[in-house]
Amino acid sequence: METQGSLENYVSVWNLGDSVCIQMALRAAIELDVFNIIAKSGPEAHLTSKEIVSAIPTTNPNVAAKNLERILKLLSVNSLLSTSLKPSLNDKTPQERAYGLTKNALCLLPNEDGVSITPIIMSGSEMHAMQSLYMLKHSVLEPESVPFSKFYGENFYEYMSHKPETFSLFNKLMRTTSYLYFDQKVLKVYRGFEEVKELMDVGGGDGSSLAKIVSMYPHIHGINFNLPSVIAQAPKYQGVKHVSGDMFDSIPKTQSIILKWVLHNWDDEHCKKILRNCWEALPETGKVIVVEYFMLPEELENTPETMQILKGDVIMMAFFYGKERTIAEIDNLAKCVGFIETKIVHVSHGTYVIEFLKIKH
Ligand SMILES: C[S@@+](CC[C@H](N)C(=O)[O-])C[C@H]1O[C@@H](n2cnc3c(N)ncnc32)[C@H](O)[C@@H]1O
DSSP: OOSSOOHHHHHHHHHHHTTHHHHHHHHHHHHTTHHHHHHHTOTTOOEEHHHHHTTSOOSOHHHHHHHHHHHHHHHHTTTSEEEEEEEOSSSSOSEEEEEEEOHHHHTTSOOTTSOOSHHHHHHHTSHHHHHHHHTTTHHHHSTTOOHHHHHHSSOHHHHHTTOHHHHHHHHHHHHHHIIIIIIIIIHHHOOTTTTOSEEEEETOTTSHHHHHHHHHSTTOEEEEEEOHHHHTTOOOBTTEEEEEOOTTTOOOOOSEEEEESOGGGSOHHHHHHHHHHHHHHSOTTOEEEEEESOOOOSSOOOSHHHHHHHHHHHHHHHHTSOOOOOHHHHHHHHHHTTOOEEEEEEEETTEEEEEEESSOO
16 A cells, blocks of 8 residues: 555645635625626626626725636636636736636526525535534534534524524525425425325424425415524414424424424434424324435445535534434434334435324324
8 A cells, every 4th residue: 555645635635625715715706796796797798807896896996806816716616607718908918817607606696486505605604604613623522512502602593593694694594495405306206295284393494484385285284383582583474373482392282293404403312302292292193294405325425415415414513413314313213202103205315204103004
């Protein structure tokens, strides 16, 4: 075995080690409105950094254009901008590089449903996200402590209850993920809502996903259950009643429960508490419908999808001491608290609907 890596190996590791530069260059471009500025010039538009800067309020446009160009170049080699050459007005440089939107960049702009990936990018690069990930090693050194809570002295949900901007961005992030994975994928494949009469969305965010389910299945009586601070700000939706409480104390009696992207926030002991409270809230014939987007595969592959799941898993550890799980792990949690049967519906890579039943159907 060779004892030393080649320069290629060093460069590859170096590129990994400072990949935060790409994340922050993307964040800066979003904050500077670069993608919208290019989009406003037309579908195939290519703009030079000077042209982009002319739409940005800056104190020194010449230097700003040069600095912006450095950010744009980095984004272009990461498939976020395409480049072309334009004749220049400047005699010294006959041509200037111009930047256009790639298909990836289009994901940063609102689509026909008004959804873009921007809230996900912005949430992931907020100061508190950086701070929690910066302290990741504490998850190993003091395995009982959560990096986020260690730094901020409270859990992320308590923190958001007095940080309106973070709460608003988090809600947008949740609506975006729900759109991408739930509305576009789960609702097209999963048919288990047909037999449901009453559905309580435990940890159901602002209630928008439940409203979507009820609009597709109008026979369902929807109840959105969340912390009082969340319910106090939840908009009204037709067919959805908001109820406040704490899922770790108790969950009101109901015919069926959906836990969408909730269990991955918590460690096994907290998940068992939630599931035990679900078990107690349900009649014999009731079911819990668990929706998870990033279930861990048994085999690790070097694919963008698996990378996304594993990054999600580390983020859960930094923020909540939560984790992404395999099907076997999640099934085990349900069996521990008394659910008899598990039904699994595979939706798409990593995305599953898992039903927990109290009796065999
Ligand atoms: C990751 S979000 C998922 C939101 C929503 N289900 C979705 O898929 O968009 C987790 C949700 O759990 C809620 N939550 C956290 N702690 C809770 C508690 N103790 N009782 C009830 N809900 C809680 C949060 O307010 C948040 O809405």
